[in-house]
Amino acid sequence: xxxxxxxxxxxxxxxAVHIPDWxxxxxxxxxxxxxxxxxxxxxxxxxxxxxxxxxxxCLGWHWYPYRYSRVTDDGSPVLPFPSWLGDLGRRAVxxxxxxxSYEPDIALVNFYDAAAKMxxxxxxxxxxxxxxxxxxxxxxxxxxxGNTSDRGRPYTDVDLRSGDLFVFGGESRLAxxxxxxxxxxxxxxxLGLAGRLNITLRVSGLPSRS
Numbered sequence: 402x403x404x405x406x407x408x409x410x411x412x413x414x415x416x417a418v419h420i421p422d423w424x425x426x427x428x429x430x431x432x433x434x435x436x437x438x439x440x441x442x443x444x445x446x447x448x449x450x451x452x453x454x455x456x457x458x459c460l461g462w463h464w465y466p467y468r469y470s471r472v473t474d475d476g477s478p479v480l481p482f483p484s485w486l487g488d489l490g491r492r493a494v495x496x497x498x499x500x501x502s503y504e505p506d507i508a509l510v511n512f513y514d515a516a517a518k519m520x521x522x523x524x525x526x527x528x529x530x531x532x533x534x535x536x537x538x539x540x541x542x543x544x545x546x547g548n549t550s551d552r553g554r555p556y557t558d559v560d561l562r563s564g565d566l567f568v569f570g571g572e573s574r575l576a577x578x579x580x581x582x583x584x585x586x587x588x589x590x591x592l593g594l595a596g597r598l599n600i601t602l603r604v605s606g607l608p609s610r611s
Contacts, residue, residue, distance in 0.1 A: 413546050413557050416532070416571025418497040423566035429538055429592055436510055436538070436598050439480055441473060454517040460486070460508040462605050467526045469507070469605060482506050490602040493534045497568035503531060505602040513542065513597040515585035521545065521552035521577045529606030532570025536601075537561045539594040541587040547577040563588055 408421035424432070442456040447466050461482030462469040471479055487505055494503040507527070511519070524533050544567065547556035556577075561567060569576060583597050 408560075411559075413559060414569075414573045414576065416498070417546060417569040417573040417576065418567070419559055419561075420497060420566040420568075421562065422564050423493070423496070424536065424538075424564040426564070426589065426591060429564050432536065432600065433538055433592060433594050433598065435483075436512075436600070439510060441477075441480065442510075442512060443474065453519075455511040455513050455519060457512075458510045460510070461506045462607065464507075464509055464526065469526060469607060482508060486600075486602065489536075490534045493536075493566055493568055493602075494532055494570075497534075497566065498532065498570065503534075503604070505531075505534065505604050507603040507605050509601045509603070511599045511601070513540070513580065513583045513599070515540075515583060515596070517580075517583060517597075519580040521547060521556075521579040523549075523575050523577055524601075524603065525575055527603050527605050527607075529604040530570070530574045531604035531606075532568050532574065534602040535561075535567040535569075535599060537565045537567070538563050538598040538600070539588040539592060540597040541584045542580050542597055543582040543584075545579050545581055546573075547579075549573070549575050549577070552577050563592060563594075 411419045442458045445453045460480045463479040490505040491503045495501040541562040544559045544561045
């Protein structure tokens with residue numbers, strides 16, 4: 402029945418736009434295959450000793466809490482950021498914000514199994530405040546989009562499903578956000594993915610060589 406009920410585009414907060422079903426099934430499949438080809442997924446250890454429940458691989462720049470580097474945990478070069486992913490990011494920002502001026506050079510690819518979560522946080526390790534582009538694949542999740550002051554209320558819980566686009570910039574660029582829950586088994590079986598993949602694109606604002 403859900404497929405018969407349209408999910409309209411929504412501005413969740415100023416500059417934060419949710420576009421349901423932005424990627425068709427073919428585009429989703431191609432992105433899943435790309436994610437499977439990127440090697441080096443790992444659970445990030447936080448400075449307090451905790452370990453994130455999601456598994457992450459980085460493209461363009463490698464993310465450490467709370468900085469970026471050109472080398473990964475084992476000293477190997479970070480995977481390159483593909484130009485076609487930049488094209489996809491420009492299309493996303495154009496469709497969400499009406500601007501095609503967007504040059505992402507970072508992708509964080511997060512894999513969520515049934516038990517994985519993401520605590521409320523800000524994306525503030527970049528030197529640029531250009532928008533963040535978020536693409537969802539596989540199982541649906543509850544995406545909690547909050548305010549720019551703290552991790553508490555007010556926030557809005559958004560149902561993100563496979564193929565959905567979420568872009569946040571402008572006044573909402575530094576909003577706290579997180580994933581308190583994944584909905585296991587909710588993905589289209591034709592996608593061939595158990596779990597959730599999330600691709601976030603960012604503009605580092607950092608020197609091209611570092």
